[in-house]
Amino acid sequence: MQDLPSPAAGHVLLGTATAASASALLRAGLDDVRATFGSAPAILGASRSTDDTLTVALFRVRHEGIAYGGLVLTTFVRGGPSKVAIVYDRADRFGTSAPALIRSVVAAQTPAGAVLPAMHDVVASDNSVRARLPDGWTTHAFGGGVFAASGPDAAEVDQEISARLIDPRSPVFQQALQLQQQMHQPYNPLATPYGIPLTYQPDPVRAFVALNGVLAQIQHQPDPAITIEHTIPQSGQPGIRATEISGTDTVRGTRMRFDGIVGVTPANQNGAWMLSVKMIAAPVDRFQRDLPTLAAIYNSYAVNQQQMGAEVAQTIATDRAGTARGLAMAQATQSRDTDVFNASMGHARSVQDGIDRSTAGFTRYLNDTTVMQSSNGGRATVNDSFAQSVVANDPQNFRVVPVSEYQRGVDY
Numbered sequence: 001m002q003d004l005p006s007p008a009a010g011h012v013l014l015g016t017a018t019a020a021s022a023s024a025l026l027r028a029g030l031d032d033v034r035a036t037f038g039s040a041p042a043i044l045g046a047s048r049s050t051d052d053t054l055t056v057a058l059f060r061v062r063h064e065g066i067a068y069g070g071l072v073l074t075t076f077v078r079g080g081p082s083k084v085a086i087v088y089d090r091a092d093r094f095g096t097s098a099p100a101l102i103r104s105v106v107a108a109q110t111p112a113g114a115v116l117p118a119m120h121d122v123v124a125s126d127n128s129v130r131a132r133l134p135d136g137w138t139t140h141a142f143g144g145g146v147f148a149a150s151g152p153d154a155a156e157v158d159q160e161i162s163a164r165l166i167d168p169r170s171p172v173f174q175q176a177l178q179l180q181q182q183m184h185q186p187y188n189p190l191a192t193p194y195g196i197p198l199t200y201q202p203d204p205v206r207a208f209v210a211l212n213g214v215l216a217q218i219q220h221q222p223d224p225a226i227t228i229e230h231t232i233p234q235s236g237q238p239g240i241r242a243t244e245i246s247g248t249d250t251v252r253g254t255r256m257r258f259d260g261i262v263g264v265t266p267a268n269q270n271g272a273w274m275l276s277v278k279m280i281a282a283p284v285d286r287f288q289r290d291l292p293t294l295a296a297i298y299n300s301y302a303v304n305q306q307q308m309g310a311e312v313a314q315t316i317a318t319d320r321a322g323t324a325r326g327l328a329m330a331q332a333t334q335s336r337d338t339d340v341f342n343a344s345m346g347h348a349r350s351v352q353d354g355i356d357r358s359t360a361g362f363t364r365y366l367n368d369t370t371v372m373q374s375s376n377g378g379r380a381t382v383n384d385s386f387a388q389s390v391v392a393n394d395p396q397n398f399r400v401v402p403v404s405e406y407q408r409g410v411d412y
Contacts, residue, residue, distance in 0.1 A: 001032055001086070004108055010089030010097040012104045017084050022048060022076040026055045029072040029084045036086070037063040041070075044392070049230045053077075056232075060091060060389070064329075069094035069385055075107065095385035103299045116296055131159075132300035134293060147301050154254055155282035155290050159301045162276040163211060164195030170271025173197060200267040204243040205231055207275050208262045212249065224249040239403035240265055248284060257287040264402060369399040371411050379410060 001015040013032065019025035024328040026046070033041045041059035048055045057072045070088025071361040077083075087101035088094070117134040122132070131141070131147055142149035147159040166173050198214055201207040209226050216224055234242040242263035249256055258278025267273040271370075280294040373379045374385040375397040391398050406412055 001036075001084070004104060009093055010087060010101045012101055012108075013086040014080040014108055015084050019076065019082055022053065022074065024054055025074045025076050025082050025084065026057060026072065027085060029074050030057070030059070032084065033059060033061065033070070033072060033086060033088075037061045037068065039063065044388070045233050047234075049232050051194055054232065054248070063347075067091040067389075068387075071100075071102070072100065091389065092383075092386065095383045106295055106299065116292055119296065119300070128304050129159075129298065130300075130304070132303050133297060137297070145303055149297065151290075151293075152282060153286060153290070154251070154256070155286070155294060156280070157294055157297045157301075158260070158279045158281075159298070160276060160278060162274055165198045165200075165273050165275060166195040167200045167267055167271030167273070168197040169199065172270040172272075179390075195272065200271065200273055202241060202264065202266065204241055204262040204264050205245055207264050208245065208277070211275055221252070222250065224251065234261060234263075251271065251281075255284045256281045257284045268404070371406065372398060373401050374398055379407075381411070 004012040013036070015032070017028045019028055022304055030041060039059040039061060044058040044060055046055065053076050055072075055074045055076070059070055059072065061068050061070075067090070068088050069091040070086060073085040073087070075083040076339045085104060087098065089097045089101070119132040119134050121393075122131055122133050122139060123144070124147075126143045128143055128145055129147050131149070133149055133230055134151070137149050139147070139149045141158075141161065144319070145160050148156070150156045180375045183314035196214065196218075198207075198209070198211055200289040201210055205228055209228070212224050212226060216222065226247060228245055228247040230244075230246045232244040234244055240263050242261055244259075244261050248257040249258065249259070258279055258281040260277055261280075262279075263276045265274045278298075280291075280298050282290040282294060282296060293339075320352045369381050371386045372378055372382050372390065379401065387398075387400050391400055401411070
């Protein structure tokens with residue numbers, strides 16, 4: 001194993017091995033962890049790609065009285081040298097240092113001879129997001145924690161792109177349609193009061209495929225013909241299901257290859273839910289050539305957490321104001337039917353509360369934090385890895401609070 005220079009805190013070990021299987025390769029990586037720390041690590045979780053090539057294991061180990069957290073990442077190549085990477089840091093800061101450590105692994109494994117283009121800094125007008133882009137690339141969603149950019153060859157990088165969705169079977173959606181009809185407003189599925197109508201699907205992969213199909217229909221585009229090749233479930237915030245996916249689809253007549261993470265929140269009692277993606281994509285015949293550049297852009301994304309918190313608060317306030325305007329219009333239309341109006345207002349408040357709660361959940365996901373509660377009812381927002389460790393060691397007295405139980409004024 002080679003000890004690579006780390007970008008800040010923590011350590012990065014990188015090496016190669018010959019193994020008969022992905023499982024044997026992972027065991028070899030865990031043996032390296034044992035050799036490094038002089039004791040066997042505790043495995044907290046592991047996942048593997050559907051094609052048995054990529055494996056990630058989260059571990060915890062003590063050395064000289066200090067607790068360390070880390071990841072073993074393996075890439076299995078049958079009949080050839082496989083790759084093993086170990087990243088670790090003190091357990092109390094691993095959740096913060098892990099992204100930079102993993103980027104070091106990606107950079108170290110960039111194919112020999114790959115030359116990155118010159119890149120320049122870009123900063124969102126609201127100062128919430130910054131990134132680096134090559135010349136010729138443009139942003140088409142930039143601000144509020146969101147980043148999406150595309151290159152001259154149709155390649156694209158997306159970070160934290162979210163869609164508000166509403167299950168069309170819900171009474172709230174049906175009532176919204178009735179109000180639009182009564183107000184003689186044309187139906188626009190991209191501008192419904194509570195989001196794009198899409199039947200709730202808890203599986204991130206199926207939700208991603210379904211949403212892209214619906215968007216293609218709305219925009220009068222051919223079916224994207226999405227083919228999913230690999231999936232790896234991801235751990236994340238309670239109540240948010242996330243999966244890493246890769247595959248191909250057709251965008252504006254071009255067959256594209258994509259790789260990224262898709263997450264969904266559960267639908268609330270009124271059918272409101274959200275889907276978020278972090279993804280890279282490029283034309284199939286150029287994906288491998290563009291991969292180092294796509295990875296560099298993807299990894300350059302950084303959020304100004306202080307500004308982001310302020311923007312989330314403003315977004316929630318704006319949403320509430322919009323709901324109030326909608327209710328005022330409904331009141332004017334329904335002035336002769338108080339019961340219907342009161343029911344509409346109650347539904348709107350409930351849906352807005354679900355949206356606020358989901359927004360807080362995604363903010364926690366961005367910041368790698370979570371809400372933890374003790375047996376005496378005390379609550380605190382803490383680092384996700386710290387919370388998982390506390391709960392694992394004392395589940396009788398501590399628990400991680402799911403997004404569905406967030407309390408207004410306390411958690412958001």
